[in-house]
Amino acid sequence: MPMSEQEIFEKVQETLVETLGVDDDEVTPEATLREDLGAESIDFLDIVFHLEKAFDIKIPRGELFPDNILNNPEFVQDGKMTDAGLKELKDRMPHADFSDFEQDPDINKMPEIFKVQTIVNYVSNKVDG
Amino acid sequence: MRWIWIDRFTEFEPRTRAVAIKNVSLAEEHLHDHWQAYPVMPASLMIEGMAQTAGLLVGQADGFANDVVLAKVTRAEFTDIATPGDQLIYEAIVEHLGEAGGSIEGTIHRNGDVIGNIRMMFSYANESAIGRELPKGFVFTESFQRLLSPFIGDGDHA
Structure with missing residues (x-):
């Protein structure tokens, strides 16, 4: 039986409570992983491990949290994401909402893309096949 | 000298579970400083002992093709202390193994x-x-892998 979005959210919430040591009421859909929940780079790997186990899914490297974007000069110029970079990100992250970021694609604001809802969307796509 | 904080593996089920013993002894120099009047096994060294027990489990999972580093201690809770004469048993159970590493309880x-x-x-x-x-x-290193020799054949740990 397919999981509802609420069920997925609750499991994602449990994952973030365990991996980041935050309280469950801090884990809202709009909370950002870095700024609001204090995630550091190694935590992203931990989150992936947890999600794989919690949902019995495989998450290939770079699929949930893309890598090799910021170090590519075609994608980043003068601290801003280029149109090509933005397109690449959107192609690789159909689970993320770029509406705010594309207004001002300053790479320092990129962590704001990674919200709790981003993970919920990713997992929903994954478990629905 | 090698930084080894387990004495012996007593159980080793590849990719699943490992159990190792650590005997706490007053012959260990650090206990005389921690503390002189009341020697206590530092919790940080129990975490290291667990990391070694579990690290070998994770390393053996890919035949020691890659070195393994402790990336994160998500939780470490202690309810009591250990003192000279105590025997500690570290039991590590694999929670997850993947292409990037693994986690244990x-x-x-x-x-x-x-x-x-x-x-x-x-x-x-x-x-x-x-x-x-x-x-x-x-x-x-060899001295680390030797700890596993009763459980896995020489060919399994290149």
Whole structure:
């Protein structure tokens, strides 16, 4: 039986409570992983491990949290994401909402893309096949 | 000298579970400073002992093709102390193994009583993960792998 979005959210919430040591009421859909929940780079790997186990899914490297974007000069110029970079990100992250970021694609604001809802969307796509 | 904080493996089920013993002895120099009047096994060294027990489990999972580094201690809770004469048992159970590393749930027993639980995460320390060249075999030295020799054949730990 397919999981509802609420069920997925609750499991994602449990994952973030365990991996980041935050309280469950801090884990809202709009909370950002870095700024609001204090995630550091190694935590992203931990989150992936947890999600794989919690949902019995495989998450290939770079699929949930893309890598090799910021170090590519075609994608980043003068601290801003280029149109090509933005397109690449959107192609690789159909689970993320770029509406705010594309207004001002300053790479320092990129962590704001990674919200709790981003993970919920990713997992929903994954478990629905 | 090698930084080894387990004495012997007593159980080793590849990719699943490992159990190791650590006998706490007053012959260990550090206990005289921690503390002179009341020697106590430092909790940090129990975490290290668990990391070694579990690290070998994670390293053996890919045949020691990659070194393994402790990436994160997500949780470490202790409910009691260990003192000279105590026997500690580190039990590590694999929670997850993947292409990037693994995580384990660990329990520390002291003379049969549970005194700690730990969750920790390991990352395979290869060049692509770290972003620069690393010396080969800097974690799993021969003396480390020898600890496993009763459980796995020589051919399994190159």
